[in-house]
Amino acid sequence: MxxxxxxxxxxxxxxxxxxxxxxxxxxxxxxxxxxxxxxxxxxxxxxxxxxxxxxxxxxxxxxxxxxxxxxxxxxxxxxxxxxxxxxxxxxxxxxxxxxxxxxxxxxxxxxxxxxxxxxxxxxxxxxxxxxxxxxxxxxxxxxxxxxxxxxxxxxxxxxxAKLLPVNFDQVRQSQLGFPSADVVLDPRARARLDIVLQYLHADPSVNRILLDGHSDNSGNRLLNRDLSRRRALAVQDYLLANGVPQEQITLRFHGERYPLVANSSEANRAKNRRVTLRLEREAVPATASAATAGPSS
Structure with a gap:
């Protein structure tokens, strides 16, 4: 050689x-x-x-x-x-x-x-x-x-010692849960949003936030759809109150149409009462990007 x-x-x-x-x-x-x-x-x-x-x-x-x-x-x-x-x-x-x-x-x-x-x-x-x-x-x-x-x-x-508490991969998607028939953010959801906000304020490359509201199958479909809308709005309002521009937020709501798990028990229904928050950056490599024709789970 x-x-x-x-x-x-x-x-x-x-x-x-x-x-x-x-x-x-x-x-x-x-x-x-x-x-x-x-x-x-x-x-x-x-x-x-x-x-x-x-x-x-x-x-x-x-x-x-x-x-x-x-x-x-x-x-x-x-x-x-x-x-x-x-x-x-x-x-x-x-x-x-x-x-x-x-x-x-x-x-x-x-x-x-x-x-x-x-x-x-x-x-x-x-x-x-x-x-x-x-x-x-x-x-x-x-x-x-x-x-x-x-x-x-x-x-x-x-x-x-100056590092953020999370990186992009850890914060790019979050599930925010809600009590039955409730649309108010609980302390756990607010704490998670505070971490997301800390990251957002540090990383200007994140320019789009997708919010998808969901419900379980309790009650009728019209009520569930409205609950999912109000839950997504509650998250949006929290973000807006903490300096996130309105134009960066896309809000959708789906009622009971897209459960994470079967609504077969109270524990499962609690998992389905949620808002999914997803962050997107200005430039995402092709291998890491994904088309999202439907809502996030």
């Missing part, structure tokens, strides 16, 4: 005769980037790409690699919190496997694995990924170094 000179300079022989990517100790740097939606703690890896801890709003951190050259082939890689050479009394901690796929970001760790890697870095351990290369099948090792980690971690923690 012929390698470019820059890459050759970054490949070191490990004790297991693996090809190892790591940055020279004196050149190690950590970068902290982020906003209210996501925080990233990144170490560039010479000749490879980077190792990144990424924490989205409403979630715990994950660890991942990013490599434009796509060195890792599909399969499984081992994730380690490796002891430093100057820690002879410590052994490496095996954090288990990660599933490797294609693309520039070949895997995402679990939240637990990322948390243990961060704890290890604070103790002087190195995050290590061991796998085989896509080009020829050699054993491959990618290593991050703990040098200069303390200050970067403080900056990362300061970033995460």
């Amino acid at each position: 012929r390698l470019r000179p820059l890459v050759m300079l970054c490949l070191l022989a490990s004790p297991a005769n693996a090809l190892t990517f790591q940055t020279r100790l004196e050149r190690v740097q950590w970068q902290v980037e982020g906003d209210r939606f996501e925080c990233r703690l990144v170490q560039p890896i010479a000749g490879f790409g980077s190792g990144e801890f990424v924490r989205r709003a409403g979630e715990q951190a994950i660890f991942r690699l990013q490599s434009p050259q796509r060195w890792l082939g599909a399969g499984s890689a081992t994730l380690l919190a490796a002891a430093a050479p100057w820690q002879p009394t410590r052994s490496d901690i095996n954090l288990g496997l990660v599933s490797v796929g294609g693309g520039e970001i070949p895997f995402n760790s679990t939240h637990l694995q990322a948390g243990r890697l961060l704890s290890g870095l604070l103790e002087g351990r190195s995050p290590v990924v061991r796998h085989r290369t896509l080009h020829g099948g050699e054993t491959l090792e990618i290593r991050l170094l703990p040098a200069r980690f303390g200050k970067a971690y403080e900056d990362y923690r300061a970033c995460t």
Whole structure:
């Protein structure tokens, strides 16, 4: 296998005769980037790409690699919190496997694995990924170094303290329940709407809110249709009173026509008495968008 000179300079022989990517100790740097939606703690890896801890709003951190050259082939890689050479009394901690796929970001760790890697870095351990290369099948090792980690971690923690309580995927659709024959928002529904509003005020790309009112099958159809309308209006009024523009809201009501579950018990009927709130953004990738000819469930 012929390698470019820059890459050759970054490949070191490990004790297991693996090809190892790591940055020279004196050149190690950590970068902290982020906003209210996501925080990233990144170490560039010479000749490879980077190792990144990424924490989205409403979630715990994950660890991942990013490599434009796509060195890792599909399969499984081992994730380690490796002891430093100057820690002879410590052994490496095996954090288990990660599933490797294609693309520039070949895997995402679990939240637990990322948390243990961060704890290890604070103790002087190195995050290590061991796998085989896509080009020829050699054993491959990618290593991050703990040098200069303390200050970067403080900056990362300061970033995460400013994250929103939820991300778009968690808030894009909400079910707001109503007591039997009632059209008044209860404390639980208002609390959920307050979280939605906090997100809306932070993300100007959300420009459409769809409200669909529903009822159970108690009473006659005309009454149920009116109940579903008034429930949707109650949600709309709450949004308007908290600064959401009227033109962004689309309101529909359906009575008992679209139950979530069969109206076979009181518990099921309670699930069907609801308003579904759905958020849409200005530009949604084609793979994530969906035509909505009928109402949301």
